[in-house]
Amino acid sequence: MLDHLTLRVRDVNRSIEFYRRALAPLGYVAKAHHEPTIGFGVDDGTPHADFYVSPMEGNAAPGGDAGDCPSPVxxxxxxxxxxxxxxxxxxxxxxxGGRDNGEPGxxxxxxxxxxxxxxDPDGNNIEAVVDWAHAGAQGKE
Known part of the structure; x- marks a missing residue:
């Protein structure tokens, strides 16, 4: 079982704004503020965040910075x-500002x-899913 994960991004402010807006329909809000890293989690009254957005650190290529190289998809x-x-x-x-990578269906x-x-802005494939394997999800509108 996972507790949380961190996604490294080139432009942390742009990505935080993207995720703030994109995840709102799923009940996610910014919860953990460890600037420049922000943790998102379901708005459940607890401080627990399970998805963090953090800037890439260090050199991505010899003589370059993280902005010179795309993040791993x-x-x-x-x-x-x-x-x-x-x-x-x-x-x-x-x-x-995200790009379509598969319409709902x-x-x-x-x-x-x-x-x-x-x-997302870095080309990461972000999915929202209702899956029969999760109790009460099958066919739920």
Whole structure:
């Protein structure tokens, strides 16, 4: 079981704003403020954050800085409470400057898998998903 993960990004302020807007439909808010790193988590009244956005550090290439080299592309899937939230995530991610990487809809991975994909400012593939494997998620609107 994971407690949290950190995504390293080239422009931390741009990415924090992207995730603040894109994850709002999933109930995520900025919770842990360890500037310049910000932790996001579900707005549940606790201080726990499970997704952190942090700047790349150090030289990415000889003689360069982190801005000279793209971040490694990562795929992160966030559990959504409903298909409506998946659609709202996709819309919010695109409105926040993300690029479409898969419109909301069922996926052939297995029955009950409904998701949407957007590329964040660094090209990371971000997904919101309702999955039959999670109690109460199948077909929930």
């Amino acid at each position: 990562t795929h992160i899937a966030f559990l959504a409470p409903s298909r409506e939230a998946v659609r709202a995530f996709h819309e919010a991610a695109l409105a926040a 069922p996926r052939p991975y297995h029955p009950g898998y409904y998701s949407a994909f957007a590329l």
